Amino acid sequence: MSKFVAALPMYDWPEARGEVDAQWVLLRDAIRQRGIDAPEAVVRSNRELPAVPGGILDSAGKLIAPDSATLPPDELDFHQLWLSPALLFGQTCWGPMELGLARHVQVIAQPNYDAFEGGQGELYSSALVMAADGGPPIASPRDGKAVIPIDLLRGRRFTFNNPDSMSGLIGLTRDLEAMGESLDIFASRSESGGHRSSIVAVAEGRADIAAIDCQSWALAQRFEPAARGVKIVGWTARRKGLPYITARITPAAVVAAMREAVAAVEGGASEQPLVQRVG
Template sequence: MTSLIAALPMYDWPEVRAETDAQWARLRDALRDVGVDAPDALTRDVADLQALWRNPQLLLSQTCWGPMELGLADHVQLVGQPSYDGIEGGQGIFYSSALVMRRGEGALQTPTGQPILPLDLMAGKRLAFNSPDSMSGIIGLARDLAAAVKNLDLFSARIETGGHRASVIAVAEGHADIAAIDCRSWSLAKKFEPAAAGLQAVGWTAARKGLPYIASQAMSVDTVEVLRSVMESQLN
């Protein structure tokens, strides 16, 4: 039995787990066909993603550029970038985050790839965010605000929720007023999270590279090259 592990936690909502499992099954079988001992199933319900991503047995996972910039890049190898084509706010390997508020509290905006920041509307509001190392949830927004000569002090409070879905719910239920939700998570929320029906995108962050696929630094160069080739053929 293989000791290698694989996990795709970033968009693994319960409603799409069958689709995620089917995607992994295709990748697993293609990897095994070329001699990589890929695990039968994805690792799930991980309490510590940082430990998972730093595990030397990590064959494949997906992370965020926030953790990568904060030190994770020293422990992993970049395998590739997903495509966000077909998702509002996405184009190729680039994505924007939707700035969501309750319906009626701002004008609906469509993404352009450039930051759309309704600063007057945002001022004094309570910001819900998934985690402090999230590029899509807070770091990218902070950088866009800095480019507009503003900062996160624009908000009256910052409320960490633990996940994009939880941020959507927090805004919808009135525990927060605004959240930055990456475009794929926002697309999932509109399909599967009832609370999202009461929200709309009143702004967007600038387009940035999407959530990268990674492998442990301990994986051989040959294994990573095979991973890249298989993922290119199976996912594109």
């Protein structure tokens, strides 16, 4: 059994788990072909993470996360996963990275978003969705610049997936700031807990507007009935998509080999070793 763990949690909807598993099999085999003991399957719960008695420490010996054995076993704490010293291959968001996670992990590569409207290469954007009114949706702009309908958004109830989300909150905040505006244009702001929950909240009338990253929007169109009750009214600017990461202690040679493996499997995936604010 491998001493490492792997996870692809960011788009791991229940209906898409077979596809996520298949994605990992391709990545796993490409990584193993380069002499690395990649785990057989991805983890989906805290109980599958190796225990770290005393908790996880940073390079200075400071406690940054508890022992996974102390967490609810049937849940998956993303920060616990990301900070695990056993993490060989994972996936995160640039929001948490910019808020401190980048100090504790290494970036392997950026995935390719060409398959999704609103994506281009390693860049992705978020669809701004409101209740459907019979009008046509706004198409993603070819130049990747933000399309923010300020007058339509002003005074509305905004919901977002979580406070450290680039796609659900931070990206839109920056686009508004670039226009001389802020989140204060909204009558209220609420946290939904996930992109899917945000779509449902808008469709059910509990919120008026949400920003949904383009890959989550594609999943919603396939699997979430509430998506039929909303439409796209704008787009955030394109930014770096969700990076693949590995533990801080993963040797450089292993990181380089995994970059080769990702490029072999995903083609357009690219290395992004530094934190970069885009837009």
